[in-house]
Amino acid sequence: MDMKRINITEAAPGMLVAEDILNSANQLIVPKNSALTDKAIARMRFHMIGSFRIFVEDGEAPAAPEPVSSGAEPSYFDKLRDTPEFLAYSGSFNNTVSVMEDEFKKMLEGKTIADTETLTAATANLRASCRTGIQVFDLLHCFREYDDITYAHSLNVSLICAVEGEWLGFSDKDIQILIQCGLYHDVGKMMIPKSILDKTTPLTPDEKKTVESHTIQGYNFLKDKDLDNRIKLSAVMHHERCDGSGYPMNLTADKIDNFAKIVAIADVYEAMTSPRSYRKAKCPFEVMRMFESEGLSHFDPKYLMVFMENITQSYMGTHVRLNDGTVGTIVYINKLCYSKPLIQTSDGNYIDLSKQNRLYIEAML
Numbered sequence: 138m139d140m141k142r143i144n145i146t147e148a149a150p151g152m153l154v155a156e157d158i159l160n161s162a163n164q165l166i167v168p169k170n171s172a173l174t175d176k177a178i179a180r181m182r183f184h185m186i187g188s189f190r191i192f193v194e195d196g197e198a199p200a201a202p203e204p205v206s207s208g209a210e211p212s213y214f215d216k217l218r219d220t221p222e223f224l225a226y227s228g229s230f231n232n233t234v235s236v237m238e239d240e241f242k243k244m245l246e247g248k249t250i251a252d253t254e255t256l257t258a259a260t261a262n263l264r265a266s267c268r269t270g271i272q273v274f275d276l277l278h279c280f281r282e283y284d285d286i287t288y289a290h291s292l293n294v295s296l297i298c299a300v301e302g303e304w305l306g307f308s309d310k311d312i313q314i315l316i317q318c319g320l321y322h323d324v325g326k327m328m329i330p331k332s333i334l335d336k337t338t339p340l341t342p343d344e345k346k347t348v349e350s351h352t353i354q355g356y357n358f359l360k361d362k363d364l365d366n367r368i369k370l371s372a373v374m375h376h377e378r379c380d381g382s383g384y385p386m387n388l389t390a391d392k393i394d395n396f397a398k399i400v401a402i403a404d405v406y407e408a409m410t411s412p413r414s415y416r417k418a419k420c421p422f423e424v425m426r427m428f429e430s431e432g433l434s435h436f437d438p439k440y441l442m443v444f445m446e447n448i449t450q451s452y453m454g455t456h457v458r459l460n461d462g463t464v465g466t467i468v469y470i471n472k473l474c475y476s477k478p479l480i481q482t483s484d485g486n487y488i489d490l491s492k493q494n495r496l497y498i499e500a501m502l
Contacts, residue, residue, distance in 0.1 A: 140190045148178045148189075155190040176231060226266060226276045230292070233259045237320070238288045245327055250362055253317055260295050260316050270300035271451035274421070277407070287326050287334070290407060295319025297403035304447050305399075305440070317364070318371035318396050319403060325355025325372060352376055352385050370394040375401045378435040390437060398437045402444055421448060422457070422498035425476035449475040456502040460495075463488070464502065 140155045150173055158167040158181060166186065167177050181189070236259060240251040267273045277293050298319040302312040326334065329351055333344050340348065356373035374397035377383035379390035390398075409424045425445055432441055449470050457480065458464050465488065469479035476497065477490035490496055 139193050141193050142188055142190045145178075145181060145186055145188065148173060148181065150174055150178070153192040155192045158186055158189050222267075222272070223276055226263070229263055229266065230276075233263060234288050234292055237292060241288065241324065241327060245324075245358075253320075253364065256320055257313055257316050260292065260299065260320065261313070263292075264296055264299045269451070270303055271448065273297070273300050274448065274451075277410075286411075287323055290411070291320055291323050293407045293411070294322060294400065294403045297407055298399055301399055301403060301440070301444055304443050314365050314367055315396060315399060317368050318400050321355070321359060321364070321368050322371050322375045322400050322404065323351065323355065324358060325351030325353070328354045328358070349376070349384050367394055367396040371397040371400045373397075375404050377401070379437055380434045382435065393437075395437075395440075399440050402436050402441055406444075420498060420500055421452070422476050422501075425449060426497060429474065429476055445475045446470075446472065449478070452501070457498045458500045458502055459488070459490075460497055460499040463496075 143152075152173045154167055154169055154171050154173060157165055157169045159165060166181055167173070171177070233256075237251075237256055240256060243249055244251040264273060267276065273296050277296065295316045296319070298315040299312055302315045307315065326348075329348060333340070333347055336344070352373045352375070356369055359369045359372055362369075371394065373385070374388065374393050377386065377388040377393045377397065378401075379393065379398075381387045381389045386392075406424055409419045409427070410421060411418055425448070428436070428441060428445060453467055453470060455467050456464065457467060459480070463480075463482060465480035465482040467478045468481045468487075471477055471479065471489075471491045474491045477493075478498075480488040480490060482488065488496065490498070
């Protein structure tokens with residue numbers, strides 16, 4: 138195979154790296170012969186890698202990025218991925234995920250309890266690096282690929298919990314506990330075989346039971362650890378639902394720990410707005426539609442309504458595309474139906490989505 142030097146702006150997932158890529162301190166960033174991923178590209182940008190060599194078929198040039206046509210404008214989140222804030226944040230995020238993975242693996246091997254204080258501080262610093270709570274959500278939506286989704290998901294949930302705690306007016310101490318609830322909530326999944334967690338086809342009944350057992354396994358693992366009890370309860374209760382339809386104990390609202398209720402909302406929102414091997418990431422307004430259609434019985438309204446209002450209000454003025462292809466701008470948020478705002482189209486007309494049963498926001502531009 139031939140080699141060709143390309144600029145970082147030409148990097149694309151799947152390209153085969155033809156040399157060890159080192160940062161300014163001669164630390165290995167991406168090893169030779171590895172296929173690029175979105176995470177690797179973000180790491181290279183964070184370390185200011187300008188150009189590098191890739192393998193190409195004999196006599197071939199690497200495929201250039203496809204031009205964006207007028208009918209396929211880059212999405213709101215695609216644009217964010219090119220901002221300096223995202224490049225800096227992605228490096229810090231990836232480093233925190235790596236530290237978290239190392240700490241949890243040592244803990245699972247019985248060597249020591251995870252350094253909760255360090256992980257909490259790292260998560261709080263990630264939150265503090267963003268100007269507003271909603272910028273946390275924006276940057277989280279920009280990530281598309283991880284080496285191990287469980288660790289990244291848990292970090293995302295902890296960040297969402299931190300922001301929700303701020304919106305609810307919690308004390309700094311309680312926000313720290315909320316962060317830890319998010320970090321530890323899925324520790325039981327780290328005991329589930331990856332062959333089941335990574336499965337892209339429907340789970341068998343036995344496999345589903347195995348996955349659902351992560352709540353009990355997580356609690357049993359944490360119950361004797363020197364951690365706040367709300368962290369342990371979040372591990373076992375974050376799949377409980379206020380109407381008693383959740384698992385593992387079918388608890389109703391009055392029996393579910395309040396912090397576990399917040400983790401449950403963050404857990405569902407993060408999972409639905411993140412891509413999976415079997416589906417694309419959902420638009421935040423799609424998730425709002427789900428919350429409105431079934432969430433008010435599943436989740437505590439005093440936490441869910443604050444969550445939905447703050448997220449949707451932050452997207453005032455954002456360009457969106459509807460499911461029929463119409464493009465417009467959000468000009469008014471309907472507090473009776475957060476997922477159905479008032480849209481102004483480019484020709485000056487208005488569409489009140491709350492009065493349109495078949496129309497909804499499909500993507501943010």
